[in-house]
Amino acid sequence: MSVEAKIRNYILENYLFSDDQALLNSKDSFLEKGILDSTGILEVIYFLEEDFKIKIDDEEMIPENLDSVNNIVNFIEHKSA
């Protein structure tokens, strides 16, 4: 499964509680669309650290890295590079 698909499924199942792919555009801002709240983002960070074996520093916890599926994919690719 691609990184994008894995993240999309995680967000769909855990925050939109659905398997309907049409509900989530990979460009959607989690905050603007109300998909995540502030503790939700902590859960996402926990998921990313666990499943992708990366460590996310406090200064990296910013919307540019984490506020959409696309942002997360880019961030993970950058971290893994």
Add this chain to the structure above:
Amino acid sequence: MCGIAGIMNFRSAVPPSRAELKDMIEAVYHRGPDGYGYFTNQKVGLAHARLSIIDITGGDQPIRNEDQTIQVVFNGEIFNYLELRKALIKLGHRFYTHSDTEVIVHLYEQYGLEFVAHLNGQFAIALWDDNHQRLVIARDRVGIRPLFYTENDGRLYFASEIKSLFSHPSIPRKLNLRSLQEIFTFWTTLPPNSLFDGIKTLPPGSMMINERGERKIIKYWDWDFSPDNVDNNRSAEDWAEELKSLMVDSVRLQLRADVPVGAYLSGGLDSSVITSLIKNFTDTPLRTFSVGFDDKEFDESRYQQELVDYLDTQHSHVVCKHSDIANAFPKVIWHTESTILRTAPTPLMLLSGAVEEAGYKVVLTGEGADEVFGGYDIFKEAKVRRFWSHSPNSKWRPLILQRLYPYLKHSPTGSGTFSQNFFQQGLEDIDKPYFAHIPRWATTQRGLQFLSDEAKSAIEQQIRFDDINSLLPKNIHRWKPLNQDQYIEANTLLSGYLLSSQGDRVAMANSIEARFPFLDHRVIEFASQLPNRYKIMGLNEKYMLKKAMLGLIPDRIRNRSKQPYRAPDSQSFIIDGKPIDYVAYLLSEERIRHSGYFNPKAVSLLLKKCIKGRAVGFADNMAFVGILSTMLVDEMFLSEQKPCAMDFP
């Protein structure tokens, strides 16, 4: 403390019968296991279940006046009954009991409908006046004692609990989907709504007058934070002195009983104040009760023990495990008769069970201090957000948010820029009286996504935050922001949840009467005159209360950051990676689909998330507990011919 029920005919020709009343009152046996009493005539029927606390031998109800034209049944306590009795005797009234109920009868004779203004107490009253053919039902100022009513077939039915109304075969039972959405927004239905179609609650501080075919509801008291009330000319020392003497008097009055009285001890400031005042200013032997958790995130036993040692009190401690919460939760919902979003009432029901086992019927608790004196985090959070809104682009102003919620394992302030975006919600709504509540309500509304499409479309207009405006005083826009926050908190969370689901209902489940000295109306009226800088000084909550109690409680307790009482939520119901049996059944796709309220797929994914231990935030946990409690309501109140308690473990 007791239960009441009654019927009044306004078009029906069938007189209320004793058999009908018997069914209704027996449904609330737990509220008054010491005996039943009835009054019936052609027009009205009153029933009473008694928990004997004052005038054990002579206080059976209904209580009447000298010529038997006035009959009263009453649930609660009138704390100033001795003073009222003395004054009424001077005015020529003759008493045949020593109960607090009888003062209601004579006050009504003396002052008519103004009688209620003389009462210092917590009560739900039904009074029949034969001369005027008038039925009055009334509820205490802040909504400590419950009172529900409904109309059907030309009759008014009323009772302390909804299960009494449902025990009458003519009352239809259906869940109201708008009410459900209100709970998934405001934590409570908005008065007069209950969770059920056609069943209404009499709002706090209100009385209903039924007379000659007409009905009106009047608000006889309200929280009033008008700026004109505030006195800016007194010194802090002066305020503290008056508050201390007022609290001493409130505690003294609320200790009145012909049975022993105990007190809850949470380890926080408020219950410490109450217990210290009992110890230092009364002759009552101090007997205390507390609840702790084996889950350390929620446990405050250390602070409770510190106070037990300091006060040298005879103490009982209940330790609550996750499985205790899961096992007791159905019984909690049987008593709350409502969807709830937290499991927190459950340990309090177990605690009232310990009080009952110890042979006590009455406990004093610290509830209400946060609303009255500005103790809640939501008030401080709003203060920071208002400060931030003065300069929304400021980088450093929102950093103060990080000082909030130090006790949370998964703090909403813990995710840097994201937290700021969260608390930035509604920053443009700075002028709304509910500004403080926007983040909480937005989080709670995340639970609405679990509703089924049918449930969503069944109500004509979606819930809006502006719906709260119908409850607010007309001049609230003139009030200071903190006072707007206090008013909304008192009229939503306090009356609709803390005093009901987490208060009266889980105490009465074990026939225990809880009393609330901070909610003495004199204390509330005192606090409405207090300048806000003496409520929250900087970010130091309940400043004046702490100042007034200097030297009476240990400094470590007095200066400790507030830790709100919480209990483990979704994780209580998952054992060894599986939901316990009744949860698995109630949340199964088939059962969810059958009830029609929620989306089966969404609920199954939420359950999966909980099983994986990934539901750590407020939103998921509130949704989980809200869905489970709704399904329990459906199971116990709507699926059977008659309401029927599950087979409680």
